[in-house]
Amino acid sequence: xxxxxxxxxxxxxxxxxxxxxxxxxxxxxxxxxxxxxxxxxxxxxxxxxxxxxxxxxxxxxxxxxxxxxxxxxxxxxxxxxxxxxxxxxxxxxxxxxxxxxxxxxxxx
Amino acid sequence: xxxxxxxxxxxxxxxxxxxxxxxxxxxxxxxxxxxxxxxxxxxxxxxxxxxxxxxxxxxxxxxxxxxxxxxxxxxxxxxxxxxxxxxxxxxxxxxxxxxxxxxxxxxxxxxxxx
Numbered sequence: 001x002x003x004x005x006x007x008x009x010x011x012x013x014x015x016x017x018x019x020x021x022x023x024x025x026x027x028x029x030x031x032x033x034x035x036x037x038x039x040x041x042x043x044x045x046x047x048x049x050x051x052x053x054x055x056x057x058x059x060x061x062x063x064x065x066x067x068x069x070x071x072x073x074x075x076x077x078x079x080x081x082x083x084x085x086x087x088x089x090x091x092x093x094x095x096x097x098x099x100x101x102x103x104x105x106x107x108x
Numbered sequence: 109x110x111x112x113x114x115x116x117x118x119x120x121x122x123x124x125x126x127x128x129x130x131x132x133x134x135x136x137x138x139x140x141x142x143x144x145x146x147x148x149x150x151x152x153x154x155x156x157x158x159x160x161x162x163x164x165x166x167x168x169x170x171x172x173x174x175x176x177x178x179x180x181x182x183x184x185x186x187x188x189x190x191x192x193x194x195x196x197x198x199x200x201x202x203x204x205x206x207x208x209x210x211x212x213x214x215x216x217x218x219x220x221x222x
Contacts, residue, residue: 031208041197043151043213086150094164094207096141098150 002027004089006099013077013106021072021102023087030092032063034072037084037101046072046085077106110134112214114200120220126188129217132181133202139163140177141211142185143199151199157183158206190221 003026013019025032034046047054047061049070054061058077063070074081084101113132121127133140139158143151154173155165159180168175172191177183187194197216203209 033210035213041216041218043199043201045210045212048210088150088211090208092208094156095166096153096156096211098152100150 001095002029002089002091002097004087004097004099006085006087006102008102009100010103011105013104015077015079015106015108017077017106018073018075019077019104021074021085021104023070023072023089023099025068025070025087025089027068027091029065029068029089031090031096032065032070033088034061034070035086035088036081037086039083043086074104077104079106079108082106112200112202112212114198114214114217116217117215118218118220120222121190122222123192124189126186127190127219128184128186129198129200129219131183131185131200131214133183133200134204134212137202137204137212138180139203139205139207139209140183141201141203142175142183143201145197145199145216147196154185156207163207187219190219192221195219195221 005024049063051065058075060073086101088098090096142154145151154168156163157177175185199216200214201211
């Protein structure tokens with residue numbers, strides 16, 4: 001099945017800094033989603049982005065489907081951005097596969 | 109709009125006991141997912157329903173896990189008998205269509221097997 005790899009595994013930022021998180025996938029995907037899991041464990045969807053670029057406030061994402069990767073950009077990071085960021089992909093509307101996540105800590 | 113509801117939020121049991129989790133998806137969502145998230149890992153899909161039919165259960169340990177979604181609305185996931193390695197957070201999610209849309213997650217049930 002499809003493999004999903006995320007990098008970096010861990011990231012520490014000073015408040016106000018920018019960062020880029022990467023998600024590589026091993027096969028063509030139907031769907032690619034980015035999620036944020038907050039320190040209380042709640043998973044919040046950030047982007048549904050099988051291809052192209054989207055922006056939502058300080059967050060934006062680009063998926064280049066032909067090259068099998070997606071990027072999540074966080075600008076002007078805040079302490080509330082801390083948590084784990086996951087990307088998840090599926091190849092036909094089922095068998096969603098999550099990556100191992102990027103653990104982000106933003107220092108005040 | 110109410111989100112995905114799950115209960116209980118926490119459960120502690122001893123190995124070989126049985127346990128059941130309940131999920132009520134967002135109203136009108138046709139697809140319901142159960143995931144297992146072990147500490148430090150990403151969620152792993154256990155089973156996916158579309159309405160009351162199973163779309164995928166290839167990663168469900170069927171010797172001990174079972175799930176049902178009667179009437180195509182809420183769902184229960186059962187473990188019988190539980191093992192130590194079943195300690196995890198069990199997450200329920202739903203999406204509006206036939207799968208492949210944005211998934212909305214519930215708060216999860218934290219299970220500890222002693």
